[in-house]
Amino acid sequence: MIDDTDRQIIAAMQGGLPLVPAPFAEIASRLEMDEGDLMARIAAMKASGVIRRIAAAPNHYKLGMTANGMTVWDVEDARVAELGAQVGALPFVTHCYERPRALPDWPYNLFAMVHGASGDEVEEKRAQIAALLGAACRGHDILYSTRILKKTGLRLKERN
Structure with missing residues (x-):
């Protein structure tokens, strides 16, 4: 409290x-x-745990990064933590995390957000991640942003 x-x-x-x-x-x-x-x-x-972190939340569009894609990867469970840490350490990955699969429709368990000035730049970055993951990756896709979502941090509820 x-x-x-x-x-x-x-x-x-x-x-x-x-x-x-x-x-x-x-x-x-x-x-x-x-x-x-x-x-x-x-x-x-x-x-x-009341506050997780204090960090900058840049507007990527204002920085010229108008192509934004969440790359999703189906990575061997035994290696996802190890490889996820390596993907998250790449200088162009803004956030990276593991999530449970939702089989049979959603086989992906590793997510990594990348930004670029063009779709080609984002695709080049995705190719670098694919090379890093190698044979441990069984499949991947990319979900491109179609609009800007408002980013907010911790908000207090009004007291009655």
Whole structure:
């Protein structure tokens, strides 16, 4: 559970960090608390699982990456964790995760998001992933984005 101070911290950060050289100092100042105390509370919330991570969520379209594809892979179960970590470490993969198959219709268990300035660039990146997976991959496909989804982080529910 979180207390009122943690709730205030989350509320102050949920719309995004301020675009200033020291965003956490700015938030601490707004909340009239010490920056060290703020950071300790954020660390405690991360350790307890209240907050998973604090990260940038770029708009790939504004960065010129207008071809966006979720590559999906049918990878041997015994190797999916090992190979998934290697795929996730590729510099052009923005996120990579394992999911259960939904047989017989959906044989894929490894997902990796890639972005490019063109479909050809995304296909080149998919080919690099296929080469890395090698014989452990029994099949793959790619699902191209057709619209931008709004990305949001942690949101607090209003109290009654």
